Amino acid sequence: MIKRNLAKLMHTMGFQISHSNNQMKVKPFNGPENEDDDDNGTNGNLTFVNPPDVAAYASWLVKHPSALNMFDSITKEAKGKRVVVFLDYDGTLSPIVEDPDKAFMSAEMRMAVREVAKYFPTSIISGRSREKVKEFVQLNNVYYGGSHGLDILAPPRAVKSFDKKGNEVAFQPAKSYLPAIQEISIELEDTIREIQGARLEDNKFCISVHYRQVPPQDHEILKEKVKSLVENRPEFRVTEGKMVLEVRPSIPWNKGDALNYLLDTLGFSNAEDVLPLYIGDDRTDEDAFKVIAGRREGFPIIVSSIPKDTVAWYSLRDPSEVLAFLLRLAKWKKSETSFFK
């Protein structure tokens, strides 16, 4: 009886449930260690549920309802307005994996993003270098913001994105930091050399220090080392993501500013009928959620399979739900467009 009621509750909350050998299985819980590593479930395995986690997630979903369950009210609000889409990359369009160089996007996801971009101006704002994220995404009908928005190739039609000869020029507010970034990268390399499994990723205007493959007992040692190195370099600051420290120039620029910059260059800054939609999974995406929340209009959507503090209004559990949402969004717009033809 209790089991049946729990199953009913979870179904209402949007969980996928299956039964075998009389044991209830729910996707996606498999006991994430902490909020920094809530990427469990992205491998699609079903695992046994810890009931308190299910209850916690269910009550979190009340505050941050599934964007799939809320789809009709989202499209009702979007009708007749201009939706502008912003997407994070890692953990949103691609599952979190051990090796950052292998965070590939599926062909289905690529097709879904391409479809969405046919109907809505679409940008991808990532912590990766702009070149790297473009290499993963391989689409020409989206705009790219790399290094957490410190490197944006604005829409070709925007005056700001051309130099005198008419060549495309990226917006790079931290360009003068490049020599210092190279210097700190060498220092970081030296600092982490002794720590087994630690690795650097050069994201052009940010350096990521990954510790996903570092033994847990060394995580704090690594964090301490990196933070004390950066403390001596006031021109840099550290932000934290999923098993990664991101060393970046201490200029007041984040994914929220990048969102505003893109809205501006796309010609939407003063428009009242614009609804930005942002989907992201990590702490740095909160800056973009805040911008949308501040406008009181739009759709800030967090990707998370565990309850976490967020200013996002809606949620999706993992990249597979992001895929479902994007496909539905494109389908909705396509049917709306053909209806008015």
Ligand SMILES: O=P(O)(O)OC[C@H]1O[C@H](O[C@H]2O[C@H](CO)[C@@H](O)[C@H](O)[C@H]2O)[C@H](O)[C@@H](O)[C@@H]1O
């Ligand atoms: O803003 P994002 O596009 O989400 O970038 C944030 C970081 O994403 C990448 O690291 C994360 O994904 C890796 C691959 O799945 C994973 O191995 C790592 O543990 C995650 O933190 C990227 O490699 C970093 O440089 C970005 O800072």
